[in-house]
Amino acid sequence: MSYNTILVTKKDVVATVVINRPKKLNALNKETIQELHQAISTLNDDEDVKVIVLTGSGEKAFVAGADISEFADFSMEEGQKLAAKGQELLFDFVESMSKPVIAAVNGFALGGGLELAMACHFRVASDNAKMGLPEVSLGLIPGYGGTQRLPQLVGKGRAMEMIMTAGMISAEQAKDYGLVNHVTSQEDLLPLCYKIANKICNNSSVAISYAIKAVNAGFMNTVNGYEQEIEAFGACFGTDDFSEGTTAFLEKRKADFPGS
Numbered sequence: 223m224s225y226n227t228i229l230v231t232k233k234d235v236v237a238t239v240v241i242n243r244p245k246k247l248n249a250l251n252k253e254t255i256q257e258l259h260q261a262i263s264t265l266n267d268d269e270d271v272k273v274i275v276l277t278g279s280g281e282k283a284f285v286a287g288a289d290i291s292e293f294a295d296f297s298m299e300e301g302q303k304l305a306a307k308g309q310e311l312l313f314d315f316v317e318s319m320s321k322p323v324i325a326a327v328n329g330f331a332l333g334g335g336l337e338l339a340m341a342c343h344f345r346v347a348s349d350n351a352k353m354g355l356p357e358v359s360l361g362l363i364p365g366y367g368g369t370q371r372l373p374q375l376v377g378k379g380r381a382m383e384m385i386m387t388a389g390m391i392s393a394e395q396a397k398d399y400g401l402v403n404h405v406t407s408q409e410d411l412l413p414l415c416y417k418i419a420n421k422i423c424n425n426s427s428v429a430i431s432y433a434i435k436a437v438n439a440g441f442m443n444t445v446n447g448y449e450q451e452i453e454a455f456g457a458c459f460g461t462d463d464f465s466e467g468t469t470a471f472l473e474k475r476k477a478d479f480p481g482s
């Protein structure tokens with residue numbers, strides 16, 4: 223199958239999915255999310271594939287976030303739908319895959335990009351990678367699971383600081399936080415992921431799929447934080463801060479938040 227915004231290749235039992243919109247720093251638009259869903263679902267059903275590696279094209283970005291130009295004029299309902307649909311089609315979907323999905327974070331992983339990397343089963347980063355959840359700088363909050371998965375991975379205090387400051391952390395700091403498992407040069411990023419993938423392939427695929435399910439089960443709460451995130455994300459779209467934040471980004475200027 224061929225896609226417009228992603229590339230899929232297979233070597234032995236490892237498939238590589240590359241998000242391929244380098245001019246837009248691989249920002250996730252509706253089409254990319256749909257195509258990633260389709261490709262990952264197909265690979266999950268492909269008996270010849272045992273591990274999936276997900277990365278971004280070019281040397282600059284894994285994914286620089288959700289495509290801001292697509293939702294800058296959304297209403298609260300549309301915002302809520304955007305988060306719900308994205309979580310269902312891609313982020314929760316990747317996390318619940320029965321085959322291991324490794325994120326090869328090759329550059330900026332911001333907003334939806336970091337959320338996508340966090341939905342993968344684990345992460346390996348190149349030393350130029352930069353990670354963050356900058357949504358509050360746009361008058362938004364993370365809407366693709368970031369408020370839930372970041373605290374799971376780095377702890378509540380670090381997650382709160384990263385979300386509130388909208389800042390970026392380096393690959394080394396991300397490793398220190400436990401957000402990524404390994405840091406290597408950009409050149410060695412995919413070879414290292416394939417090395418880990420090959421090690422995984424020596425083991426029982428069935429057992430691995432049960433292990434993924436069991437580990438994920440430990441993070442399911444009685445109060446559904448993901449649903450609360452979707453509601454709060456949608457509410458942001460009714461604020462003047464959101465309108466100013468996204469307009470400022472698209473006009474390439476600093477936001478001046480009115481605070482409502």
Ligand code: COA
Pocket residue numbers: 245246247249286287288289290291330332333334356357360
């Ligand atoms: N949505 C839509 N377009 C995006 C994007 C996003 N999340 N991130 C980058 N782009 C586009 C830019 O608009 C630009 O397009 P243009 O060349 O048509 O103007 C192109 O990708 C290159 O980005 P640019 O900002 O020129 O690169 P840079 O090196 O100066 O800065 C970043 C890199 C990642 C710091 C900057 O692009 C950025 O802040 N992106 C948004 C990050 C973000 O807020 N993500 C969360 C979204 S909810």
